[in-house]
Amino acid sequence: MRNKPRAFRVAAALAAVVALSACTVGDNSSTVDGKQEVTFLTFETPNLTPGYWDAAIKRVTAKNPDITVKKLVAPTADGRTAYAKQLLQSGQFPDVMIAVSPAGFAEAGNLYAWQPDELKDFLYPTANPINGKYYQLPANTQTIPPIYYNKKMFADAGVTATPKTWAELLDASAKLKAKGMTPFVIGGGKDGFASSMILSGLVSVDLYAKTPDWLTKRRSNQAKFADPDFEKALGKFADLAAKGYLDKSAVSRDYAATEQAFLDGKGAMYPMGNWFAANADTKKPGFEIGVFNVPTEDGTVVAPAYTGGGMIVSAKAKNLDAAKKFALAFQLDKEQLDASVKADGLFPAIKGYTLPSDVGPVFKAGYELYQQAQAQEAVVHAFRWETADDGLLPGMADKVDAAAQDLITGRRTPAQAAAFLDTEWSKAG
Template structure:
């Protein structure tokens, strides 16, 4: 997953690297080589699901398969490793290997190595994210946005099944509110402003991307605008949910982790969130049973926002590019690493022949089933603000969108004003 925050200043960067760097497989060294070993820097991030212990174990497994490599781990100060990578690049410290990086900008500038068809032979969707027809990130997993819900709240409100249309979603929200339940848990305060985007991701999927899958490419070509009817309609649905009191405005200041905890604590019946929540729901089960459904469209057709990618990118200036690629593939394709990622972060793996562990919990299994059902129904669409590859938001615009959604949800900005704001931010980002 991604998040956005103000990053540390360049003057503090050297100190940050000293504090976050560590090695796996050999002794620490900042040199390009150490004895007969080659030292490569690896930029990652940490979350409550993917903590230091998880990354160190995964690094060690990959390093055991690639003799001659010493990995120096660099940890981004926030989940925004793309912004941190840009900062490192500006000071001549661009990492050799990175995971979950948004390649936009880096790829076009020649800073990343292309993955060949041979490199991608094991991947189920090898061309999920291309830049000018080339692949710069291993597309090893999918993350999607679903609605996780409190089955007890639904039952008490007399709701016997998840909504199948948007009208039913509104009706269910009214029933929940009448029973004293906050219908939706949504946060996104402080550095976690990205977390407020999930309702809009879902409405853009249904109102915009379902009918026009290449909408952002058309926006880049000047054929459509954010002030057009379809996008404003998507924003209006989100504004209406807050206006009706279905999204608790008081909760918008919560951090990502506090927002998840609020759902766990029963402070809301529905939690629109990335599929990684499924791992948390199964590992640390709330006091209630958690269900899963895809955000419904007006007519009930499938429009599930999803993003496939998330894997390794390699710097074109790495001290040993081929060795860096070999280590990156070893990390991505190691079964134990994949299993650990599935268990820790609810990943839906897109590597041929891979099967998730049999003991995965019910929320994860329902999450995967919802994704597969959308695939079968030809209902997979892009995930607004999370796109990568050709036809994605310009760098930095996702941050601006999240800031605008705060104003949209709080009532400080109308849907039409949000569309105007997004067009203005697009123009600034592409000058």
């Protein structure tokens, strides 16, 4: 699937960024025109365009004229943590990073630990602890993944209700396939998470609903990927591929192309994080989009979600106070929060925050699903997306993606995929 090893590609991208930069991160200068400089690592997606980040930075610096920000961009949307590692190893660790997993960085003393008074404005200030400390601002909640669907395709295939049980999902998929439609749009390529979304949902709604601390148990070797409950989720995922409900050739398609394939009507269902709602509402394809939770065996409501994803700050930033000030100002600014809702479909986890009145129908539908799950106390962690003490070991998210791709293509059986994950876990530990 890949022509060159990941490390080579990331290193090459790093070299390109440094070469093109007028002022590298490694420069000794910590001020620009008398202002305190902060380096800020971002990433780009179809939702989060260069213009989105530039406008956000401008809003914050306009209110904090003593700070100037140098933007860096990760070479891939899903490779930002690996890229941050490359920058750290080359002595160019950014001052501020967004949506970069703190695992590994924090334990090595590379990150600033936020203090309780600095987290007072966040709804879930104790999210994602690492050894009892908090390194990532718990800025927003994301449901990962709801399943978006093409209402016209469902109607044309005779699917009259959104599936609530796994059997109903299989029945809907069979009807869609019988009509010559691709049931699920999936991807992969350089953005491996697009391959593992359904698997993430299955582990979350089937295993985590029963054993919410399963990953904590895995960290203490009280559980294994080869255990029956986890392997069952792998088996259900592999069954979708075996039945032809997943397009095996699509695992080389990157995230942007995967999203576009769904918007172009090339498949009926699209399992993706709630950030997709932003583009669903703005790009407005020629069909109506609905959304439902990943079905459970018995139809009970379970919603996988992750709260976090915010800024982390280098403990060794040249202008540490400025870096902290920028990070908090960015995450708490009302205009920025509204922009994140509209551009990336996020659910801000900020006290007193109210949604903009003009959010779109797909966003509203997904947000209502989340609120219903909250009311029923049916929100669980989103497998693969957790961070900190209850998350995967560093590097394991990529291994989950690889296992998912192998199940889709048939290169591994569920038992072999489970054994692979246990072996890689041992290496990562």
